[in-house]
Amino acid sequence: MKAGDRVKSALIVLIIGLLTYTAIMGISIPGIDFEIKKVKDSIRFGIDIRGGVRTTLVPPEGVTPTADQMDTIVRIIELRLDNKQILDRSVIPEKSSGRVIVEIPWRRGETTFDPYEALAELGDTALLTFQEVDPSLINEETGEYLPTGKIIIQGDDVVEARSALGQDGRMDVALKLTGEAGKKFQEATERLIGQPIAIFLDDQFISAPVVQSAIPAGSEPRITLGGFREDTVKEASRLAGLISAGALPFSLESGEVRLITPELGAGALDVSVKAGLIALILIWLFMILVYRIPGVSSSIALLGQIVLLLLVVAISNIPLTISGIGGIILTMGMSVDANVIIFERIKEELKTGKTIQGAIDIGFKRAITAVIDGNITTLIAAVVLYVLGTGSVKSFAFTLGVGVVLNFITAVFITKILLRTAASLGPKKSHWLYGVKGGTSNV
Numbered sequence: 001m002k003a004g005d006r007v008k009s010a011l012i013v014l015i016i017g018l019l020t021y022t023a024i025m026g027i028s029i030p031g032i033d034f035e036i037k038k039v040k041d042s043i044r045f046g047i048d049i050r051g052g053v054r055t056t057l058v059p060p061e062g063v064t065p066t067a068d069q070m071d072t073i074v075r076i077i078e079l080r081l082d083n084k085q086i087l088d089r090s091v092i093p094e095k096s097s098g099r100v101i102v103e104i105p106w107r108r109g110e111t112t113f114d115p116y117e118a119l120a121e122l123g124d125t126a127l128l129t130f131q132e133v134d135p136s137l138i139n140e141e142t143g144e145y146l147p148t149g150k151i152i153i154q155g156d157d158v159v160e161a162r163s164a165l166g167q168d169g170r171m172d173v174a175l176k177l178t179g180e181a182g183k184k185f186q187e188a189t190e191r192l193i194g195q196p197i198a199i200f201l202d203d204q205f206i207s208a209p210v211v212q213s214a215i216p217a218g219s220e221p222r223i224t225l226g227g228f229r230e231d232t233v234k235e236a237s238r239l240a241g242l243i244s245a246g247a248l249p250f251s252l253e254s255g256e257v258r259l260i261t262p263e264l265g266a267g268a269l270d271v272s273v274k275a276g277l278i279a280l281i282l283i284w285l286f287m288i289l290v291y292r293i294p295g296v297s298s299s300i301a302l303l304g305q306i307v308l309l310l311l312v313v314a315i316s317n318i319p320l321t322i323s324g325i326g327g328i329i330l331t332m333g334m335s336v337d338a339n340v341i342i343f344e345r346i347k348e349e350l351k352t353g354k355t356i357q358g359a360i361d362i363g364f365k366r367a368i369t370a371v372i373d374g375n376i377t378t379l380i381a382a383v384v385l386y387v388l389g390t391g392s393v394k395s396f397a398f399t400l401g402v403g404v405v406l407n408f409i410t411a412v413f414i415t416k417i418l419l420r421t422a423a424s425l426g427p428k429k430s431h432w433l434y435g436v437k438g439g440t441s442n443v
Helices: 003-025 067-083 115-122 179-191 230-244 265-291 293-316 322-351 356-388 392-425
Strands: 027-029 034-036 052-058 090-094 099-105 128-132 151-154 158-165 170-177 197-201 204-207 222-227 253-260
Touching (some): 170 230
Antiparallel strands (some): 128 151, 170 222
């Protein structure tokens, strides 16, 4: 037993204690503009818990979308919601009428609710266009270019837009265009060298990159923003998201907008929280009664795992749904499963006459493969659900995936450090304290 493990254990217990206090009570320092809210006040709850807003998006008068266009519209709306981390939502296309019904949750931290303000979370349901500019058509208040109607390419000409690091170390937005759009863009850039090309979502100005040189058809046009800094990285990501999410075949208009009540409500949240707390207490009791000192170590690690998971959910701004809470409770069970495998291995080693420290080291070593296999297979399932799922399925996949990663860290590393420290401080020969009935160790 190294003295370093005792220091690590003390730090682990201290950190878990501070994180738990922060999650429950929050932190506020008087006289300094510094505050960390309680986890309950920081988490963004889903539409099934808190309610939200429903809007109907309709095509322009006289336009009847095709089935392919409806699929494109739904895909882009889903993308816009994903970009804004609005995962608990419902996007329902009505192909017969060309309408799309969208439901989104309340914003985090709002006590009052303005449906029109919440609708802004969806993003502009607009037609993306790249237009030639007229220096005389400028908004005098903002200095932004106004639309000229001289469209070079539009949203459905853009196959992909992504942020990328240019060869000169500056941040770019790389565009992938269709074959026909590439030819149009080449012709325009040959004419407009040294002049800006403005990007609009409907009549809303987005950006106006200046043409540096002609861009041949088939190549990858790039919008250069500036040096590799935090602000330009964020701007490149924002612009790429707007361009990707702006490729609607035509503009959509917001029709009916109304509030919707939660399907399950705050009562369901209270029940879920109580169920989670009861499950946590029962797990603690089971682990301590069956495994004693190892059970205490795993209980401390499990508390740290749950607190860290809740903090990640709060910081990520991903809506927590009832399904997401189910994912958190499931990871608690997985943590127990990993610890049971490890502790049973330790008991087997103690029965063969190993010292307690030796049994701990060998038990963890021999159980690690089974623990890794179980966590990796579950993590793969969580990733697939997150990538392919929508709405509350994503919330479940997120909490499950993060929980699995934290479970591996706590079950394998933190529990082992705490257990080795406890073994060095406590009675050296009592097998009973490690879940073995009767018997003592050799040393």
